[in-house]
Amino acid sequence: MARKTGSHSEITGPRIRAAAQHLFARHGYAAVSMRQIAAEVGVQAGALYLYTPDKQSLLADLMRDHLEGLLEAFADLPPASGPEARLDQFARFHIGYHIDRPDAVFIAYMELRNLEPDNFSAIEALRRRYENALEAILRDGRAAGVFAVPDTKLATLALIAMLTGVTNWYREGGRLGRAEVEAIYADMARNAVGSPARVQHTA
Amino acid sequence: MARKTGSHSEITGPRIRAAAQHLFARHGYAAVSMRQIAAEVGVQAGALYLYTPDKQSLLADLMRDHLEGLLEAFADLPPASGPEARLDQFARFHIGYHIDRPDAVFIAYMELRNLEPDNFSAIEALRRRYENALEAILRDGRAAGVFAVPDTKLATLALIAMLTGVTNWYREGGRLGRAEVEAIYADMARNAVGSPARVQHTA
């Protein structure tokens, strides 16, 4: 058999990426075989090579797509004025975007070591662009005297680590709702970078 | 050949664990073969099985040793009085302990998915004990009115994620010294959980 009704490149391609993302996140890139991915899609292993040149590209493409999507969504945010509003917007956006994509996030942070050098550089550059966006906010806030951060680079990495950690525990329909989680993390981020006006939306 | 001068179980055993820790952290559990570990130790693959029943136990033992060492070192801290002092102590301890063991930390957080169910439960229980220690501090602080945290569980995980993130970037001899890094993170942690007295040791 081959080519069931309506079966197409446009169907199988995305299903392969989805299966790979799911399995890579669950078991790790190195622990997942092409045959397992193929089985999840309902296809033989050989068929995967019509959609990806090799396993490594499958991983690199997932990571690049995730980070490019992240940067694009961030760029599409409405402009906010003032470092405090911009930080609040960043924190809420980060939580909201990551909460919906735990698999992609996990892969993008954990499988870097399985990328070949060229792919690694490309992915790292994307991540750095995102980090730089936050660092710019912190620098502006420090210059304006509304944030007290001894080191903007350290604070950037600390905040991103704190916010991204939400994917380790948040589950849809759990004890805390999405909006609550966004608000609490945004407040913690605001408070962490310090000084003047202490904010407390949530009680 | 076999048994070079003074070569013993007491030498080879630790060297195997060290090699495994190093390689697992660098490439991931699933991507590292027993032959690679053996080669790093300077031994044939079969010899590893004099020191570990299998690859899985090698991983589980590394993770358990790390978490037990963490809990033990934490328990050995001098008693601190008051939630604010206890949080400061926790944050500085966490940074200090993790900064010296990036490989073990990375494995303990990343390779959970490669543990068989029994090992997973045991390791998870250890991690939870450590998290509970921090959460107790936050609860006491909230009760005393010195911390403002809407949800102590969320705040616990957020702080631990923020602090643990130090292992992703800190390198000995880098731009920032150990004491500086500890102080900055401790301040960020203190500020993140909020309200009354805003602390600012570092400038």
Place this chain on the structure above:
DNA sequence: ATGCTATCTGAACGCATGTTCAGTTCAACC
């Protein structure tokens, strides 16, 4: 009905894997 072509199968390739074990080697003891 016939041919075309995108889609997929199924077998094969060389190689690596975790693990076992009979046999070798050498420091230590009598």
Place this chain on the structure above:
DNA sequence: GGTTGAACTGAACATGCGTTCAGATAGCAT
């Protein structure tokens, strides 16, 4: 200096890996 036994080798095992490719299949156009 002969014996013992812990420490290790080296080959073998079944199995699985990523990848290739000739051939089968089936939807579409004619």
